[in-house]
Amino acid sequence: MKHICLYFQVHQPFRLRNYSFFEIGNDSYYYNDFLNESILQKVAKKCYLPANEVIYDLIKKHGNKFKVTFSITGSALDQFELYAPEVLESFQKLAATGNVEFLAETNGHTLASQVSPELFKSQIKEHSERIKEYFNQEPKVFRNTELIYSDEIGREIYNMGYKGMITEGAKHILGWKSPNYLYYNTLEPRLKLLLKNYKLSDDIAFRFSDHGWEHHPLTADKYANWLSNLDEKEEIVNLFMDYETFGEHQWADTGIFNFLKEFPQAVMNHSDFTFETPSNIIEKHQPVAGISVPYPISWADEERDITAWLGNDMQNEAFNKLYELAPKIAHITDDDILQDWDYLQASDHFYYMSTKWFSDGEVHAYFNPYVDPYEAFINYMNVLSDFTIRVKQNVPDNTDNKQIEALNDLMIKKETEINELKVKIKKLQEQNRKLKEKENLMNSSNSKNNAGNKVLN
Amino acid sequence: MKVLMFGWEFPPHISGGLGTACYGLTKGMSKIDNLEILFVVPKAYGDEEKQTIELIGAGNIPIKVTKLGINAPWVKKLEYIEANATLIPYATPEEYFKLTREKTEGRHQFIHQDEEGYIQFSGKYGKDLFSEIYNYSIVAAKIAEQYDFDIIHAHDWLTYPAGMAAKYVSGKPLVVHVHATDFDRSGGNVNPDVYRIEREGLAAADHAIAVSNLTRNTVINNYGVHPDKVTTVYNAVEPSKVKNNGTRDSNMDEKVVTFLGRITMQKGPEFFLEAAKKVINRMDNVRFVMAGNGDMMQRMVERAASMNIMHKFHFTGFLKGDDVFKMFHHSDLYIMPSVSEPFGISPLEAMQSGVPVIISKQSGVSEILKHAIKIDFWDIDKMANAIYAMLNYPSLSDTIRTKGQKEANNLRWEESAKHVYNIYKQFVN
Structure with a gap:
């Protein structure tokens, strides 16, 4: 019994408009609607719609041997509703096949796991409710923003009632171990962990169209052969990637859609792998060992840590100023403020402020509306200044409070x-x-x- | 390899970035083995060089060879040459006219035109500039006859005729170094005589060096020079003399934002003023300082007064020497809103002093700096926004301060010098 877990992340943030300091206290609309709409429609046309169609056909063709998993953030769902409802429908159509699992995550693609368990929990609950509403599924497995994971996060997730979590198969936590097994959280052994096989995932997500890569061009047969050559005992291969890999990171003319179309058949021809979803894998497999992760890991960069979001002083200032508001927000019922609160927490804003890639900004420059981290920080802080004023108007200061x-x-x-x-x-x-x-x-x-x-x- | 280099000014007698750049570059080059430099300026002032002046008379043109008295090891490699400072001036414009006309007839004709055999230089930008430039070229020709060298290097249009004359006499390759063009200085209102000299110099040169891609593009587009003939070599900055860890030397609660430079159209002072007004409208604990002077000074004072911000906006007049560093020391933020800045060393000096900078995208230095905020000079709103952010979001100014200081200190003249040396090697075997 060997399984491939094919998981795709679907996320679009609400990018901020150019917000000048003159506007602080005067104008409280923060988003670049034109940019958000045009990016979403572009990605919908190039990726979400055609890729959903391919996956739908594959499910029809292979039946229960082919399953996929998605996580869709709340802000992506909001943008589908606003700009491309047909995308939402096509995901619902996939959900109706019964071969698609949707994972839980924080509604706003936030870093709440780094703030407080209460906030983290409320955001996950909100997201799970929306998934139930849209896709009629109750998520059983959790994926955190950017696959951020630590022992402590795992325990919190188990206490919220989830059975499993997916994260990065980072080398520095695995050591000699293989990611191709089921593992468990050392603090809470009943929480199962699926670890990303980053080599095989990145072969598709990053290297597929790289002409300098020794295995270029990558065909489904070649890839399936690699799978069949894995150690006989290895049971699970977790291929986790951005859904935008199909048609957006790798354009259609690289042949990525053909690869996807032929991939399941090739796998079944060359190996005894079939495709399964995380919650079924957790039921069907036994964990082989515990994985100890005292410090948070993620799926980003060589370091696989969280310094891409909280690695410099600017990111920390923005993060702290934002979450200083959390106690006040708890008293707020105003829908507009709550929505902005959600959108402003998106990890993307902090990512744009990273100074790590002054030299090689390639992957990170993707859909980044700013020239450099300084501009990103200035703009975010201006918006946050206005937002803070609104929150304080709504909930008076602590002493008054x-x-x-x-x-x-x-x-x-x-x-x-x-x-x-x-x-x-x-x-x-x-x-x-x-x-x-x-x-x-x-x-x-x-x-x-x-x-x-x-x-x- | 020996380089005959023509400059116009040399520290401490400098009126702008050109002297600073020449000094830094030659200092950097002195660290390269097998590279000797003969540095020629129209006039040495003798205040610091006196003890070491050595006169070499040759033909009808008396020429002084000065060894600089600066106590630095790199000076040994530099021979500093000047024309005799006690020369008798030519009397009339007609003489000047004769002089230049004769130029076309042959190098020896130059010399005979002046009865005394002496030529006067002031070495300063003045009304007789054109005659000085040509007189300089006469001496250059003579020097080129007397000395042995492999390549000629001329800095900016003032010395192009000298470089051309030296090339004419010696047949050695000529490299011209474009620190600025008249398009930068005049804001598009180009002086035809200056333009002609620049164009001739660039045409005569075997290769041109531009201090930024911005300048390189001007050279290519406005002077018709083939792109293959122009290479960008960025300037650098001397290691800071003053150690500064970024703590500000002021007990004021207020933040100080500084503009430092000539108050001329090229430097964009009015954009600084307009942005200041917008910031003053929004915050109280801030002061703006415009340090320097220039032909737009009065207009700026009047404008500031009419905007009713003189209580927050200050003019210091011209600052020199240590006062510049003191000013940096009092500043929380430095702004260079230049309309057209071929390079711009002063933001680098500010960064070395631990002052974060905002610079215009229309500056050469913005091509190499990462840790600075870059804005279009005309975008007053964005400038004001950046000023506000720098003063109100501490982690921003802290980050730019620390990273910027490191970045500026890593821009070494040695690197620029190596780059120039590699260009020489294309022409000298």
Whole structure:
């Protein structure tokens, strides 16, 4: 029983417009609608729609031997609704085949796992509810933003009721171990881990069209042969990549769609692998060992750490200023503010501020609206300044807050007291009434008696 | 390999970036083995060189060879030549006219034109500039006769005629170094005489060096020079004399934003002023300083007054020497909004001093700097936005300060010199 887990990440952030400091406090619309719409429609046309169609056909052709897995972020879902509802429909069509699993993640593609368990949890819950609403599935396996994972995150996820999590098969945590098995979290062994085989994944995602690569051109048969040459005992191959690999990172004329079309058949011809989804893999396989990850890992860069998002002072300032607002946000019910809160947390904003790639910005320059990290930081901070003003207007400062809360408590206390007293009064009145009735009754019986007595007398 | 190099000014007597660049480059070149430089300037001032002046009279033109008295090891390789400072001036424009006309008739004719055999140079930019330039070329021809060298290197249009004369006499290859063109200096309102000299010099040169791609493009597009004949060699900056860890020398609570340079159209002072106004409207604890002077100074003062921001906007007048570094020391932010800046060394000096910079995209230095904010000079809103961000988001200025200081310190004249040396090697076996 050997399985390939084919998982695709679908995400589009709400990119910010050029927001100047003059506008702080004056204008609270932050997004570059034109850019977001044109990118989404371009990607929909080049990737999401044609790739969904290929996958649909493959499912029809291979039945239960071919399954795929997606995670779609909340902001991507929002953009589908706004700019390309047909994409949403085509995903729903895939969901209806029963061969497609949707994973849970944070709704806003955020770094909330680095903030607080409560925030993290609420964002995941929100996302799972939306997945249920759109695709009629309750996610059982979780994928964190950028595959960020640590022992602690794994434990939190298990406590939220998820059975498994996917993450990077980073060399520095695996050591001599192979990613091609099921593993478990060392703090919470009941949480299963699927680890990305980054070599085989990147052969498709990054190297497919690289003419300098020794294996170029990559054909489905060649790739399937590699799979069949894996160690006999290796059970699972996790191929995780951005969905935009198909048609966008690798353009259609590189032959990437043909590769995808022929891939399942070639795999079945050359090896005993079939395609399976994470929640089924967790049911069908036994974990071989625990994996200890004390510090967070991700699927980015050589280092496979989180320094691409939280690696410099600017990123940290922006991150801290943003999450300083979290306690206030908890009191807010205004939909617009909550939506901006979600969109401003997208990890992409922090990624644009990274100074790591001043020399080789290739992958990272992709759809990046800024010339350099400084511009990204300035723009984000201007927007965040305005957002902070709005949040503070909506929820007054801490000291005021406490006073209000104290007054609130007092009012509630008084009110309950009043209610209690009211009840008491009612009771007393009732008693009073009954007493009077009794008296009356007694009086009248007395008078009757008296009358009787008189008669008797 | 021996280089005959013509410059116009040399530290400490400099009026602009040209002298600084020549000094840095020659210093860098002095570190290259087998490379000797004969550096010629129209006038040495004698204030620091006196003890070491050595006169070599030759033919009818008295020529002084000066060994600089600067106590630096690299100076040994430099022979510093000047024409005698006590020369008698030619009297009339007619003489000047005769002189230049004779030029076409042959090198010896130059010399005979002046009865005394002396030629006067002031070495300063002035009204007799054109005659000085040509007189310089006469001496250049003479020097070229007397000295042995392999290649000629002329810095900017003032010395192109000298370089051309030396080439004419010696037949040695000529490299001209374009630090600026008249398109930069005049803002498009080009002086036809200057343009002619620049064009002739570039045409006569075997190769041209431009200080940035911006300048290289000007040379190609506006002077009709074939792209293969022009190479970009970026300037660098001398290691900072003043150690600065970025702490500011001020007890004021206010932030200081500085413009430093000639207050002329080329430097874009009015854009700085307009951006300042926008920032002052939004924040209180900030001051703007415009340091320098120039022909637009009065207009700038009047404009600042009419905008009612003089309480926050200050003019210092011309700063020299250590005052420049002191100014950097008082600054939280340095801005160079130049309309056209072939290179621009001063932001590098600011960065060395631990001051973050905002520079215009219309500057050569913006082609190589990563750790600076780059804006279009005309984009006042964006400039104001960048100023505001630098003053209000501490991690931004901290990052740019530390990374920028490192970056500026890594721009070495030795690297530029090596690049120039490689160009020489194409012409000298």
